[in-house]
Amino acid sequence: MSDLTTELCGLKLSSPLLTASGCAGYGQEFFQVVDSRCLGAFVTKSATLHPRDGNEGCRVAETPAGMLNSIGLANPGIERVMAEELDNLQGRNLPIILSIAGFSPEEYASCIRIAEAHGGFDMYELNLSCPNVGDHGLALASTPEGIRTIMSQVRGLTRRPLLVKLKPEVADIALIARTAQDCGADGLVCCNTYTGMRIDIARGRPVMAKCIGGFSGPAVFPMAVKNVFLVSQAVSIPVVGVGGIASARDVVEMMMAGASAVQIGAAALRQPEVFMKIHRDLEALLAKLRVERIQDIIGRVHRHD
Numbered sequence: 022m023s024d025l026t027t028e029l030c031g032l033k034l035s036s037p038l039l040t041a042s043g044c045a046g047y048g049q050e051f052f053q054v055v056d057s058r059c060l061g062a063f064v065t066k067s068a069t070l071h072p073r074d075g076n077e078g079c080r081v082a083e084t085p086a087g088m089l090n091s092i093g094l095a096n097p098g099i100e101r102v103m104a105e106e107l108d109n110l111q112g113r114n115l116p117i118i119l120s121i122a123g124f125s126p127e128e129y130a131s132c133i134r135i136a137e138a139h140g141g142f143d144m145y146e147l148n149l150s151c152p153n154v155g156d157h158g159l160a161l162a163s164t165p166e167g168i169r170t171i172m173s174q175v176r177g178l179t180r181r182p183l184l185v186k187l188k189p190e191v192a193d194i195a196l197i198a199r200t201a202q203d204c205g206a207d208g209l210v211c212c213n214t215y216t217g218m219r220i221d222i223a224r225g226r227p228v229m230a231k232c233i234g235g236f237s238g239p240a241v242f243p244m245a246v247k248n249v250f251l252v253s254q255a256v257s258i259p260v261v262g263v264g265g266i267a268s269a270r271d272v273v274e275m276m277m278a279g280a281s282a283v284q285i286g287a288a289a290l291r292q293p294e295v296f297m298k299i300h301r302d303l304e305a306l307l308a309k310l311r312v313e314r315i316q317d318i319i320g321r322v323h324r325h326d
């Protein structure tokens with residue numbers, strides 16, 4: 022049987038399959054149907070400094086081969102996440118990646134101070150790229166200056182690894198990735214949702230709460246592979262691939278593009294059991310490809326062997 026273990030920022034993961042932030046909550050319902058042995062780590066829904074109800078109106082809409090969401094970072098706030106929600110995740114022998122989001126560098130810093138005071142998790146994922154809040158979404162990952170500003174405020178606050186979740190629709194994603202690495206990021210998550218819009222033709226109005234929503238699911242997969250390819254070529258820190266993954270073949274493709282691990286969002290919202298299926302299929306697929314260790318395929322497309 023092939024070895025599915027991989028590594029992320031010094032952490033050994035028994036599987037390359039991770040939850041995508043916001044697509045498995047804090048695990049309470051998720052683990053009623055998903056066997057945690059299929060997962061390499063659990064990524065939480067992004068927590069913010071203050072509790073948020075999220076956006077009013079339509080929050081989720083299906084599209085052919087994908088979905089739009091406009092959740093607006095609904096969450097109980099970092100204090101309650103640390104005090105109440107992390108309990109569901111502990112004791113499963115599964116690394117926990119705490120996703121945090123904020124509306125200013127100071128808010129990220131406050132979240133990290135609170136999280137550090139509680140402990141009980143392994144790594145941070147900084148969501149600098151949610152498209153569904155404010156007028157234009159979280160824009161910190163749009164420019165090198167934004168990345169420098171946030172990293173200068175937070176890097177010194179923790180010794181835990183920091184993953185930076187990138188925004189896919191930027192002028193030069195390799196430049197943003199390099200800047201995050203230079204500012205002390207330990208790894209990158211590539212990427213958050215793309216953006217999209219649908220119109221309700223009976224009303225002549227946008228379908229989604231805030232007109233434009235985050236677009237994800239199988240339709241974005243080739244764009245996500247491209248971004249992982251470009252980013253992993255530009256940095257030496259590990260990259261986690263996310264966007265449209267729905268099968269074992271997608272996992273292999275994403276890892277060959279340069280991902281050390283992958284996250285699954287929309288496919289798991291549709292059917293959480295997909296984690297078990299992909300885990301099973303991955304073992305069979307790697308055997309067929311005569312790959313003994315999944316780590317050996319990471320970035321294969323960059324090598325000409």
Ligand SMILES: Cc1cc2nc3c(=O)[nH]c(=O)nc-3n(C[C@H](O)[C@H](O)[C@H](O)COP(=O)(O)O)c2cc1C
Pocket residue numbers: 041042043044066067090092094120148151186212213214235237238239241263264265266284285286287288
């Ligand atoms: C309903 C929903 C909620 C999400 N919430 C978050 C979130 O809180 N924080 C975050 O960083 N990304 C969030 N995302 C983005 C996902 O983590 C992921 O980056 C994106 O959906 C692409 O993966 P997919 O194509 O497998 O869904 C959310 C996505 C969806 C569909």
